[in-house]
Amino acid sequence: MxxxxxxxxxxxxxxxxxxxxxxxxxxxxxxxxxxxxxxxxxxxxxxxxxxxxxxxxxxxxxxxxxxxxxxxxxxxxxxxxxxxxxxxxxxxxxxxxxxxxxxxxxxxxxxxxxxxxxxxxxxxxxxxxxxxxxxxxxxxxxxxxxxxxxxxxxxxxxxxxxxxxxxxxxWEPGAVVMDTERHVFADHTKVHPIHFAGKxxxxxxxxxxxxxxxxxxxxxxxxxxxxxxxxxxxxxxxxxxxxxxxxxxxxxxxxxxxxxxxxxxxxxxxxxxxxxxxxxxxxDQVARDIAAARAEKKTTDAYVEEHLSVMSYFSGIDFAQFDLDQPMPDLDGKVNAQQSTMARYQKDAAGKTLRELVIAHNMVATIDLxxxxxxxxxxxxxxxxxxxxxxxxxxxxxxxxxxxxxxxxxxxxxxxxxxxxxxxxxxxxxxxxxxx
Missing domain, CATH: 3.20.20.30 (Luciferase-like domain)
Structure with missing residues (x-):
């Protein structure tokens, strides 16, 4: 399971x-x-x-x-x-x-x-x-x-x-005793300061x-x-x-x-x-039709703009400055934000223009289902x-x-x-x- x-x-x-x-x-x-x-x-x-x-x-x-x-x-x-x-x-x-x-x-x-x-x-x-x-x-x-x-x-x-x-x-296990007869909520010997001092x-x-x-x-x-x-x-x-x-x-x-x-x-x-x-x-056919309809929506200017804003957020780099019909710029060493996310974009960008990458990329799926x-x-x-x-x-x-x-x-x-x-x-x- x-x-x-x-x-x-x-x-x-x-x-x-x-x-x-x-x-x-x-x-x-x-x-x-x-x-x-x-x-x-x-x-x-x-x-x-x-x-x-x-x-x-x-x-x-x-x-x-x-x-x-x-x-x-x-x-x-x-x-x-x-x-x-x-x-x-x-x-x-x-x-x-x-x-x-x-x-x-x-x-x-x-x-x-x-x-x-x-x-x-x-x-x-x-x-x-x-x-x-x-x-x-x-x-x-x-x-x-x-x-x-x-x-x-x-x-x-x-x-x-x-x-x-x-x-x-x-708090150690058993620190809370809730003893109403002795009027003791917690055993003070089982609750400790930690005196944590780090860098x-x-x-x-x-x-x-x-x-x-x-x-x-x-x-x-x-x-x-x-x-x-x-x-x-x-x-x-x-x-x-x-x-x-x-x-x-x-x-x-x-x-x-x-x-x-x-x-x-x-x-x-x-x-x-x-x-x-x-x-x-x-x-299966109904699901494929739904997937096709979703893919079609990803070709709209509004979707592309929205996705570029997401990429800008992930990377800290303004993607509005780049030509959509040129390859994605090499961002190696330039990202201090979500590095693994942007590394996946970079990997998926091979052979694609920035527009094609935005339309094709799936941020949240390891496999297609x-x-x-x-x-x-x-x-x-x-x-x-x-x-x-x-x-x-x-x-x-x-x-x-x-x-x-x-x-x-x-x-x-x-x-x-x-x-x-x-x-x-x-x-x-x-x-x-x-x-x-």
């Missing part, structure tokens, strides 16, 4: 706004109703978790202006996903929730406290998706002139995570709230660069990745396991989930058998139609093949991740 997660790529934001099947999202995108409906459906389908992307600024790289990003609702708005997660923990029992947390800008004590609180609220089904952030504009919102160098950010993130985990561990961070501790049921909330990570992979191999319980094709998927998994071994960790301690965006139809539920389920099973991976992180439009196609179409086909669980066996998110 393999695991399933859902990536809310827009975070707590507008989802299908301005697009087909938006439902009420055009008018009340801030309402929890869409997310609550999705969460109930995903739990019914026995997904492991939902993970929420986030951002901390309004981009203005493309054309030197905020215009395109605000026009297309691209990377904006971004409301705080931890608040949405707190609401969603009350509508499900077994589904996990993982909001994105920036190690560069969240004070470690506050992050440790917030995630411990979410773990309490969710009954042990919370986690944090740790990112280092990538934008100078985000850094400027927190009082810096610009963001730190890429590898320095990951070095700081390792120290940050060391500190956060020590804060979670500052970048320090904290006396202890945390001022007991840990939740998991002790340490689940940590997820999605870095694809060598520094990002090293960080994930050391700390993560689940890693998300977008290698291109079967052989790249195998190589990525092998690399992470080798890095984990160097840190004294066993492969089963961290699940590797490959991102996919299935296109489901009642028949197009067909009926049975066809796609069979392909997913074949891929996992060949790669040996742990599962898939599904990324697609967050609307009720797409959720239903996955949870009520694809997942039953997966269950019939014995590929995914039919019920939860663990009491926490970590236990469900470790089930197989």
């Amino acid at each position: 393999f695991h399933l997660g859902w990536f809310v790529g827009n975070g707590y934001s507008v989802q299908s706004w301005g697009r087909d099947w938006a439902g009420t999202d055009n008018d009340d995108w801030w309402s929890p109703s869409l997310y609550a409906d999705a969460a109930r459906a995903l739990e019914r389908a026995c997904f492991d978790f939902m993970v929420f992307q986030d951002g901390l600024m309004v981009p203005d790289v493309f054309g030197g202006s905020m215009e395109a990003d605000l026009k297309f609702a691209q990377e904006i708005p971004r409301s705080d996903p931890t608040a949405m997660v707190a609401v969603l923990t009350q509508v499900t029992k077994n589904l996990g929730y993982i909001p994105t947390i920036s190690t560069s800008f969240y004070p470690p004590f506050m992050a440790a406290r917030m995630l411990a609180t979410l773990d309490q609220l969710s009954g042990g089904h919370a986690g944090g998706n740790l990112v280092t952030s990538a934008s100078d504009r985000a850094a400027q919102n927190f009082g810096l002139e610009g963001h730190h160098d890429h590898d320095l950010r990951y070095g700081m993130a390792e120290e940050w995570t060391d500190l956060v985990t020590q804060l979670w561990d500052s 970048h961070y320090s904290s006396r501790g202890p945390l001022n709230t007991p840990p939740g049921p998991q002790g340490r909330p689940v940590i997820s990570q999605a870095g694809g660069s060598p520094a990002g992979r090293e960080f994930g191999a050391r700390f993560a319980d689940v890693i998300f990745c977008v290698p291109n094709g079967i052989e790249s998927m195998k190589a990525y998994r092998r690399d992470i396991h080798e890095r984990m071994a160097a840190h004294g960790r066993a492969p089963e301690e961290c699940k590797i989930l490959f991102m996919v965006d299935p296109i489901i139809g009642e028949t 197009v067909g009926s539920p049975d066809t796609v389920a069979a392909k997913m099973g074949e891929v996992i058998e060949e790669v040996g991976g742990d599962g898939f992180l599904l990324s697609g439009p967050l609307n009720r139609k797409n959720i239903a196609e996955i949870t009520d179409g694809l997942v039953p086909a997966l269950k019939r093949r014995g590929l995914t669980r039919s019920s939860y066996s663990g009491a926490t998110l970590r236990e469900n991740l470790r089930e197989f």
Whole structure:
């Protein structure tokens, strides 16, 4: 069997706004109703978790202006996903929730406290998706002139995570005794200052709230660069990745396991989930028609402009300055932002003009999955058998139609093949991740 997660790529934001099947999202995108409906459906389908992307600024790289990003609702708005997660923990029992947390800008004590609180609220089904952030504009919102160098950010993130985990561990198991007869809430001999003093961070501790049921909330990570992979191999319980094709998927998994071994960790301690965006139809032909229609929309000027603004955000380089009908410029050594993402663009750019690259590129799919539920389920099973991976992180439009196609179409086909669980066996998110 393999695991399933859902990536809310827009975070707590507008989802299908301005697009087909938006439902009420055009008018009340801030309402929890869409997310609550999705969460109930995903739990019914026995997904492991939902993970929420986030951002901390309004981009203005493309054309030197905020215009395109605000026009297309691209990377904006971004409301705080931890608040949405707190609401969603009350509508499900077994589904996990993982909001994105920036190690560069969240004070470690506050992050440790917030995630411990979410773990309490969710009954042990919370986690944090740790990112280092990538934008100078985000850094400027927190009082810096610009963001730190890429590898320095990951070095700081390792120290940050060391500190956060020590804060979670500052309460020993059994510290909370709740002895009403002796009027003792907690055993003071089991709660300890940590006196952490690092190069970048320090904290006396202890945390001022007991840990939740998991002790340490689940940590997820999605870095694809060598520094990002090293960080994930050391700390993560689940890693998300977008290698291109079967052989790249195998190589990525092998690399992470080798890095984990160097840190004294066993492969089963961290699940590797490959991102996919299935296109489901009642028949294979219907699905191919849907895929063709989506591909046609990608040829419009509006789509090209929107995608270029995304590439500008990812790279920190203004793509409005480049000729669309010339090859993509060589960005080697020029990107301090999302290096692995832009490396994939560079690889896919071979033999294409910039316009052709934008139209053809798929940011969130390791493999193409197009067909009926049975066809796609069979392909997913074949891929996992060949790669040996742990599962898939599904990324697609967050609307009720797409959720239903996955949870009520694809997942039953997966269950019939014995590929995914039919019920939860663990009491926490970590236990469900470790089930197989």
